[in-house]
Amino acid sequence: MTNPLPFDAEAFRARFPILGQTVRDGKPLVYLDSAATTQKPVEVxxxxxxxxxxxxxxxxxxxxxxxxxxxxxxxxxxxxxxxxxxxxxxxxxxxxxxxxxxxxxxxxxxxxxxxxxxxxxxxxxxxxxxxxxxxxxxxxxxxxxxxxxxxxxxxxxxxxxxxxxxxxxxxxxxxxxxxxxxxxxxxxxxxxxxxxxxxxxxxxxxxxxxxxxxxxxxxxxxxxxxxxxxxxxxxxxxxxxxxxxxxxxxxxxxxxxxxxxxxxxxxxxxxxxxxxxxxxxxxxxxxxxxxxxxxxxxxAMDRAAARRHEEALTAYAMERLVEVDGLTIHGRAAHRGGAVSFSITGVHPHDIAHFVDQDGIAVRAGHMCAQPLIRQLGETALTRASLYFYNTRADIDALVASLLRVKRFFDRAP
Amino acid sequence: MHLDEIYQEIILDHYKHPRHFGKIPDGQAMVDEENPTCGDHIKLNAAAADGVLRELVIECAGCAICTASSSMMAEKVIGRPVAEVRDLIARFNAMMRGGPELSDDELGDLAALKGVRKYPLRIKCCTMAWHGLDAALNQVKG
The missing domain is CATH 3.40.640.10 (Type I PLP-dependent aspartate aminotransferase-like (Major domain))
Incomplete structure (x- = not known):
């Protein structure tokens, strides 16, 4: 049996012109809000x-x-x-x-x-x-x-x-x-x-x-x-x-x-x-x-390979995010997709989203149009990073590095 | 990162140690408002006597900007004539929406919030407590 072909996320990403731009004084855009809306490829x-x-x-x-x-x-x-x-x-x-x-x-x-x-x-x-x-x-x-x-x-x-x-x-x-x-x-x-x-x-x-x-x-x-x-x-x-x-x-x-x-x-x-x-x-x-x-x-895509890429990236994100002290991931279902919501003790989601945005990273903060769910979790708002096939490990690494800085900033505050 | 532009020491101090905050049981707040776009939640109770705002208690589940704005507002307005407070609310909100700037002398700690004007999506975080106070003042007697 041969191994299935891997999905070439870099090549796929190159078809989305918006992902090549910089934001906030020259930071490469890291787009982690695809559950809200995905970017559009050149074909579309x-x-x-x-x-x-x-x-x-x-x-x-x-x-x-x-x-x-x-x-x-x-x-x-x-x-x-x-x-x-x-x-x-x-x-x-x-x-x-x-x-x-x-x-x-x-x-x-x-x-x-x-x-x-x-x-x-x-x-x-x-x-x-x-x-x-x-x-x-x-x-x-x-x-x-x-x-x-x-x-x-x-x-x-x-x-x-x-x-x-x-x-x-x-x-x-x-x-x-x-x-x-x-x-x-x-x-x-x-x-x-x-x-x-x-x-x-x-x-x-x-x-x-x-x-x-x-x-x-x-x-x-x-x-x-x-x-x-x-x-x-x-x-x-x-x-x-x-x-x-x-x-x-x-x-x-x-x-x-x-x-x-x-x-x-x-x-x-x-x-x-x-x-x-x-x-x-x-x-x-x-x-x-x-x-x-x-x-x-x-x-035209190898959809099975794309799905494996997204699953592996989701697992990687969940593994890396918990490196941030005080971070809790909400949603630990065995069968899950690439929307990962979390909270960090002592830092409000709005502040998290604002800080990572300064690093060019787009995440969602708020109640994600699911107030009853958020209420049941005992929260008023969450931060969400959500993936699509164009995301790579580098995007997750950028997010985690930024979150570690956010956490340090709020921890050392008076 | 240009953290200092908006997350100044004074804002973090008010965020971590908010002044005039307290628990307000459900149904006992004069004003109980939620920002439907972000989930920030604020409750206020105010009392006045002889035309002066004597008491203000705030309960706020919000971000650093929302919390700090509430706390700094409370410090600023307690003990001042209600008419003056109303005037300040109007001018502060106008400033946050791009109107005339108030002097740093008048604003005191609140001057730290001026940087928020550069971030249109965060202005609401800043003004929520002020709209809440305005609504509470409509209900106070004395």
Whole structure:
């Protein structure tokens, strides 16, 4: 058996022009905030310029040449997205502004049509606000109840508690595939199987997982999958809702307007076929085509090797970070991705982020849009370093060296 | 690193040894505010008599800048007429937003916070306590 080829992170990194720049008086940029948004490679940047220089037009309307080109590329991006996540039918791909809008679409459309007083929606205590607030809104509107699966001190879901919750009248389970704070990769396949045995549907928030792990929605058997383009090299403002076609067929429209109709009179309207029924108004055409271009980059990569690189780098980061005296990593799940959140005794995350920024290092500080999770950890804010395939050990070494200086600075203070 | 620009000795001193801080039980603060973007949390109680701010207690879970600003503010305002305090709040906040600069004589320790203006994302850390005090003064009697 031959050893698998290593991933050439340096060569990959060279395709991201922004990573070559210096910040804060000549410090090379060390970008460790990819869980917030990834940088964009030359392929996607060129694609955006090409789109606006060669084919900019509105889609599904005009019959002129540019409209034809734009429509073809727009719909081709849908085919690429479907193939990327293993969806057999491109009609199951709805373009949204991002993960947040995709979840809100399900909550407002499926939720309002299907939830009634007494029904329960189960989320988890490690959700991003975007997978909490939409359910609170629809629960308030329908009289349904919201329950949550707690997590253990290691940052893993309490599956015994999940089993108990599933004995109730659960209509939907909405959970993250990978926590943006703890890095935990949740066992969505077994959760989906268990939920389906009781007749509940499952929405998976794939914002953090889709950029890293090959996803097969048929094998996973999720009913809904939401994710964002900008966390996977594509422009901001484009996201995806995957849903089983039969569900989309039965769901009422989310937003009304142009594009989503079949026939409109002044009294009433009928809806376009799926997925167009859910794409009211002029869509983010450039962003969608940019997402298709990002997927081309993924498909040209050795994704298994890239994933091994990210896993090895995550392990290296966790090993090195604890060299900083008083540093605690939050999230010790056995199965995890490259978002590493931590706190340092005596130094507030804001101050940490400010100090390392002076060294050209970008990390996130705050509640990471997961206030209930942060509260459970007994903190008000955390610092997070998050990785993508373009990061290397040198980035981690720079962070650790900077953190050691921060800690020394605050320790010697009066 | 240009640490000294903003993390001056005096700021670290107030961060590690904040003045006029105390625990305020839940539900017993006149002002209880959280900065939704960063999670900084501040509670204040104030009391006045004869138009003078007599007492101010702050509980703050925040960064060095937020904590030091709260502590220095408390030292500055206790014992001063409420009207003067309101005027100082308005002028301090305006300065932090790019308005006219207050003299170092008037600011005292607070002058150390001037450097924060170079970092737009940190200005809120600096002004949170001041907005909190303003809200508390709206509730004090006497």
């Amino acid at each position: 940047l060129d694609n955006q310029r090409d789109y606006y220089t060669t084919m900019n037009a509105n889609v599904h309307r005009g019959i002129h040449r540019l409209a034809e080109l734009a429509t073809e590329h727009y719909e081709n991006a849908r085919v690429k997205v479907a193939r990327f996540i293993g969806a057999p039918d491109p009609r199951s791909i709805v373009f949204t502004r991002g993960t947040t809008e995709a979840i809100n679409l399900v909550a407002q459309s499926w939720g309002r049509a299907n939830l009634k007083p007494g029904d329960t929606v189960v989320i988890t205590a490690m959700e991003h606000h975007s997978n909490i607030v939409p359910w609170q809104l629809v629960a308030a509107a329908t009289g349904a109840k919201l329950a949550h699966i707690p997590f253990t001190p290691e940052g893993e879901l309490d599956l015994a508690a999940f089993d108990r919750l599933m004995q109730g009248p659960v209509k939907l389970v909405a959970l993250t595939h990978m926590s943006n704070v703890l890095g935990t990769i949740n066992p969505v396949e077994s959760i989906i199987a268990a939920a389906h045995r009781t007749g509940a549907l499952v929405l998976v928030d794939g914002a953090q997982s889709v950029p890293f792990m090959p996803i097969d929605v048929v094998a996973m058997d999720c009913d809904f999958l939401a994710f964002s383009g900008h966390k996977m090299m594509a422009p901001t403002g484009i996201g995806v809702l995957y849903a089983k076609p039969a569900l989309l067929e039965a769901m009422p429209p989310f937003l009304g307007g142009g594009e989503m109709i079949s026939k409109v009179t002044l009294e009433a309207s009928t809806w376009a076929e799926i997925p167009h029924k859910f794409e009211a108004g002029t869509p983010n055409i450039a962003g969608t085509i940019g997402l298709g271009s990002a997927i081309d980059v993924y498909e």
